[in-house]
Amino acid sequence: xxxxxxxxxxxxxxxxxxxxxxxxxxxxxxxxxxxxxxxxxxxxxxxxxxxxxxxxxxxxxxxxxxxxxxxxxxxxxxxxxxxxxxxxxxxxxxxxx
Numbered sequence: 001x002x003x004x005x006x007x008x009x010x011x012x013x014x015x016x017x018x019x020x021x022x023x024x025x026x027x028x029x030x031x032x033x034x035x036x037x038x039x040x041x042x043x044x045x046x047x048x049x050x051x052x053x054x055x056x057x058x059x060x061x062x063x064x065x066x067x068x069x070x071x072x073x074x075x076x077x078x079x080x081x082x083x084x085x086x087x088x089x090x091x092x093x094x095x096x097x
Contacts, residue, residue, distance in 0.1 A: 004019045004020060005021075005024065006018065006019050007020065007024045007027040007028065009027065009028055009031035009032075010035065011038065012035060012038045012039075012050075012053065016031070018031070033061065034057060034058075034061070037057035037060055038053045041056045041057055041060070
C-alpha cells in the first residue's frame with residue numbers, strides 16, 4: 001500500500017496537485033523554490049515567459065544541485081584524508097605490543 005498523498009501547490013500562478021510520499025511541508029518547500037526561481041527569472045527578463053522560465057529555473061536549480069554534490073564530494077574526501085592522517089598519528093603514538 002502506497003503512503004502517497006496529494007498536496008496542492010502553486011507554481012508560476014498555476015495550481016498543481018503533487019502526489020508524493022514526502023511530508024506535505026517538504027513538497028511545499030520544493031514548490032516554493034521552483035516558484036521563486038521562476039519569479040526571479042521573469043523579473044530579470046520580461047521577455048522570458050511560460051515554459052522558457054520553467055526551463056531556465058530547472059537549469060539554475062540543477063546547477064546548484066551539481067555544485068552542492070561536488071562540494072559534498074570534496075568535503076568527504078577531506079574528511080577521509082583527515083581521518084586517515086589521524087589514524088596514522090594514533091597508530092604511531094600507541095606503543096607496539
